Amino acid sequence: MSLTSFAPIDPRRRRTDKIMRGVLLAGTLIALIPLVLILYYLLHKGLGSWSGSFFTTDPNGNFLGDPGGIRSAILGTLEIVALASLISIPIGIGVALYLTEYGKEARFANVVRYFVDVMTGVPSIVFGLFIYIVLVKSHIGGDFTGWKGSFALSLLMLPIVVRAAEVVLLLVPSALREAALALGAPRWRVITRVVLPTALPGLITGSLLAIARGMGETAPLLFTVSVAFGATSDLGAQMNSLPVQIYNDISSPRDVIIARAWGAALTLVALVLIINLIARAIARRSRVA
């Protein structure tokens, strides 16, 4: 067989190729349309509300007059999510470490993995209800409080952290663990001095993604933190948060409040976007994940 005996591509094959390409392109564009529309609407309707006072004043719940900004909502979201992260991220990484370093293929480890997978599929409202029944209805430590919202969010974030961390930890070459063990290191030192530092960028990325997810959840907060307008940084009290604020405002008869809802939505999306960008930047600078 020589080069000159290669036949030119069959025109039918060329056409089929073009058609397939066109179909896939069309599908992609269709899928992108809602995304573009959402962004457009957000910017169109929300950008107008953004102003200095929007970020520096609290919603005041007045029926008339200036409804106020969303400062307490932003603060509330940041605080509640911060506490949720503090709970879920260390525990999540710990579980992932157990699965990759100690449990491996043991029966118990596989059971844990299975349950973690199940938890990623549980609707967020269920977590909210769970905390509602266990902590809110029982009036433990108050009624609706910020920290109970954090608990609910951490239940939601935990499986995400575990999954992402496990993937990253598995990417650490076992040759490194072997080298450390062969030098006479006890297993916990292998983890703290070799595995974790090597996986760190990937762990950070995974955690940030979990945080971004946690920021946007409404249902768990509705049942645990409920709604509040007043500014408070006390996690032991009812707090405001962005998703709940939006939920509340959107059903108001007043246009200006609806506009505030859009502004809050845009703020939330912007926060998530920033976190995602930071996660991307860290991932790009690292070699593992």
Added chain:
Amino acid sequence: MQETRHQFREDLKGLERQVLGGLDLVIQQLDRALEAVSYQDVELAAMVVADDDRIDGRYLEVHQGILSLLARQAPVAGDLRIVAALLHVIRCIERMGDQCVNIAKLVPLSGYESPKDKDILDSIERMGQLARSQLSQAKDSLGTRNVELAQDLARQDAEINRLNRAIFKRAVEIGDELDMREWGMFMILVARCLERIGDNTVDIAEQVVFVVTGLFREMADSPTASEAARSA
């Protein structure tokens, strides 16, 4: 399915065939040299001298082949012993070829009409037969890796050595006239060449034992055997 390192095994067998063929060449040369001595055939002797080129050529071929094999294939263990042995044997072959040439060169020198001694002639003939049979046996033992045949060769060589010494003694005895003395000297030289050929076949036998057992032992003349021969 081909055995692993097929090309290497083929190359090694080829080298061995060349070496065994070299032994055939020597046998041929020896036969002709002895005939030239018996019949004073100067032309035949000249042919023997000329044909030594073939043996020298064979030596170079095998030498080159072995170097190439060592460089390319890095033989070890049994293979390495065979290669080392073949190198040694082809040198023995080259030396034996040279001995045949030496015998042939003596033919024109020893004169046409010179007086001859029957005893010496018989002994030379006997030595020639022994050398030839030793050569043949060396070839067999190498080709079949037969250690018994190889060890037997050392025993046979004792006889050649004995005959060599006998010829020397006889030549000294008969040396009254100048012509006779001269002829006797030449015959001593011929006997010595034959004895050398015998020694080389023993060398080959030693190599055969080395290839098979991995041990190298000199099959030297045992002192008691040579004592017995001298007093005979």
Added chain:
Amino acid sequence: MIPPDTNTEEQTEMSTAGGPSEQAQDAPDLSALGVKEGAGHAIKVAGLHAYYGSQHAIKGIDISFPANEATAIIGPSGCGKSTMVRCINRMHEEIPGARAEGEVTLDDVNVYGEGVDVTTVRRMIGMVFQKPNPFPTMSIFDNVAAGLRLSGTKSDNLRERVHRALRAVGLWGEVKNRLGEPGTGLSGGQQQRLCIARTIAVEPEVILMDEPCSALDPIATLKVEELIDELKSRYTIVIVTHNMQQAARVADSTVFMLDGEVIEHAPTKDVFTNPRDERTERYVTGKFG
């Protein structure tokens, strides 16, 4: 008259400070180590059996590795040479489902004995792996120091020990001006010598090497082999190799293994000129395996 060139030494210093050239390599200088010559220790393996789950990989092995000698282990793939060597420093049991029985005696102490600390065993019996595995998050200096830090060895002269180890493997000239750079920035051969430096910084008694040159180019291989030749005077070395020429060059005695058993153990010269066992002969001449 030409004035004597007084700057040659300075110039040489500067030329080695630059790129990662291998031309500035110095000979391994083991006198820099604190280990005395002839200080090696013998290891004896007796009745060793090893299993992967139910698979019986090592079927009763007895070998003595003499002190201050290099012993090579050769054999076809799957014969158990790596497994056997990993049983010596108890790395075999790190594999899930794997276990070993028998005795491995170092200086009259059975490393499988009751109450023997596995991390101490591994400090006394170092290991160099097939693929160089410097820790990616650590600098060259930290990599060599890693052995001491990971095993928790207290040392007040850490810097000195690191420098000595680097000198001992002949890397000092090449890296002395960039000790702070990542360990992974070196060439393959340099990385492997770095790993060897890391191993000897802990001052083990025995060094196990599992195909240490398989991943290296021929020049780097020769350098490592020269190093092994030097190391012999102070340590006992066991080297697994599938490269028979390497075994022939480097080892004082050679062990041939097949299907989990030792077939022949003899001085290297004998194994490669006149092996006693038919199977050894067939393996080294390439008739199988």
